[in-house]
Amino acid sequence: MxxxxxxxxxxxGLESRVFRAGLRQxxxxxxxxxxxxxxxAWAQADDYAEVNRLVRAGQYNEALYKADQYLVGKPRxxxxxxxxxxxxxxxxxxxxxxxxxARLTEDYPELPEPYNNLAVLYAGQSQFDKARAALEMAIRxxxxxxxxxxxxxxxYAKLASQAYSKALQLDGTNPAVAPKLSLIRNLFxxxxxxxxxPAAPVAAATPSAPAAAAPAATKAPxxxxxxxxxxPAAPVAxxxxxxxxxxxxxxxxxxKAWSSKNVPGYLGAYGPAFTPPGxxxxxxxxxxxxxxxxxxxxxGVDISDLAITLSAERATARFRQDYTSDTLNIxxxxxxxxxxxxxxxxxxxxxxxx
Numbered sequence: 001m002x003x004x005x006x007x008x009x010x011x012x013g014l015e016s017r018v019f020r021a022g023l024r025q026x027x028x029x030x031x032x033x034x035x036x037x038x039x040x041a042w043a044q045a046d047d048y049a050e051v052n053r054l055v056r057a058g059q060y061n062e063a064l065y066k067a068d069q070y071l072v073g074k075p076r077x078x079x080x081x082x083x084x085x086x087x088x089x090x091x092x093x094x095x096x097x098x099x100x101x102a103r104l105t106e107d108y109p110e111l112p113e114p115y116n117n118l119a120v121l122y123a124g125q126s127q128f129d130k131a132r133a134a135l136e137m138a139i140r141x142x143x144x145x146x147x148x149x150x151x152x153x154x155x156y157a158k159l160a161s162q163a164y165s166k167a168l169q170l171d172g173t174n175p176a177v178a179p180k181l182s183l184i185r186n187l188f189x190x191x192x193x194x195x196x197x198p199a200a201p202v203a204a205a206t207p208s209a210p211a212a213a214a215p216a217a218t219k220a221p222x223x224x225x226x227x228x229x230x231x232p233a234a235p236v237a238x239x240x241x242x243x244x245x246x247x248x249x250x251x252x253x254x255x256k257a258w259s260s261k262n263v264p265g266y267l268g269a270y271g272p273a274f275t276p277p278g279x280x281x282x283x284x285x286x287x288x289x290x291x292x293x294x295x296x297x298x299x300g301v302d303i304s305d306l307a308i309t310l311s312a313e314r315a316t317a318r319f320r321q322d323y324t325s326d327t328l329n330i331x332x333x334x335x336x337x338x339x340x341x342x343x344x345x346x347x348x349x350x351x352x353x354x
Contacts, residue, residue: 051083060091076327078108085117094121105137108328110292112138112145119151128158140278144351247308247315247338250345254336255301255321263290271339271346300324313340 047070054063067084071077081104088097098121104114115138122131132155138148164180250269257265267286276285293299306319317336323329337349 048079048083051080051087055083055087055090058090060087063087064091076107078104078111078114078328082114082117085114089117089121094124097121105134109137110141110328111330112142112148115141116145116148116151119148119155123155123158126158128155128162131155132159136278140280142352143277243310243315244308247310247317247345248306250338251303251306251317251319251336254347255303258293259299259301261293261296261299263293266293269347271341271348273339273348274346275349277350297326298324314338315340315345 047066051063051066051070054060054066064084064087067080067087070080071084074080081100085097085100085104088094088100098118101114101118101121104111105118108114115134119131119134119138122128122134132152135148135152135155138145139152142148160180167174168178254266254269256262257269267289274282276282280288300323302322302324304320304322306317308318309316315338317338319334320331321334322331332352335349335351336347338345339348340346
């Protein structure tokens with residue numbers, strides 16, 4: 001949002017930062033997804049922009065009124081429901097905002113931002129176990145969600161502070177506890193002393209170049225998980241010839257199987273070495289994917305701006321993905337890493353937003 005990310009009464013620094021970062025990323029993704037839908041999509045984008053403008057101007061009652069008016073005709077619209085949750089949060093209606101974001105996670109479990117903002121609200125109430133669970137779901141949904149990784153580090157620091165405080169109460173003679181507790185408190189205090197800086201404005205952007213996460217108003221050092229490199233360090237050059245065509249065909253076949261709800265074909269595009277996001281077991285991941293695909297009445301997965309690089313028997317495919325279904329329209333950047341197995345190219349790693 002365009003106004004400074006400052007702390008407000010009853011809101012922790014963690015809440016202020018996570019909330020704004022989640023809002024910006026979700027709105028950018030929503031507007032990008034709607035930008036390809038003609039005049040109706042632009043009209044919807046105008047509605048989102050107006051509600052967002054009202055929130056930025058501090059006119060929360062007006063924003064909620066506009067959001068509710070819109071949702072009468074489109075009660076399941078995820079973007080407007082998200083903005084409604086934003087307005088509820090900013091206006092201090094925490095209980096209503098928690099309910100809004102919780103329902104969004106139930107209806108659209110594939111979206112990480114509602115989990116992120118739900119964690120914000122739980123953190124503001126010092127319900128750090130619930131905040132941790134919500135952030136872990138955000139990361140499981142999108143392992144490349146750096147903001148959620150950093151916020152999870154903050155939550156773990158808060159939980160550690162509580163645990164050390166309790167240990168000190170139970171055994172004040174333990175010389176190892178007090179220095180640990182002091183270290184964590186000093187880290188948070190040092191960040192508060194640094195002061196808040198303005199957050200980046202909400203503006204149109206291409207999915208391939210998302211805005212940077214808003215700087216923290218109050219945070220502990222971020223613990224951001226770095227995915228291990230799966231492509232060797234050998235020089236990588238643009239793919240050409242038969243290999244390029246084979247990788248492109250594999251990616252298109254994966255998208256076609258997904259679009260046609262051909263679950264065996266879709267799952268068969270992933271190799272034995274594929275690691276599901278968040279450390280999830282392969283069988284559990286496959287069951288979850290099946291449960292998300294089969295109930296949909298329609299699915300469309302369109303790929304554009306496909307760029308392929310090769311290194312030995314490995315390939316990386318980066319592209320823009322337009323996903324549509326009976327419940328959701330989302331545009332994102334996606335990266336697939338593939339290895340050659342016999343005559344086939346199989347997916348071994350998948351990430352969104354890179």
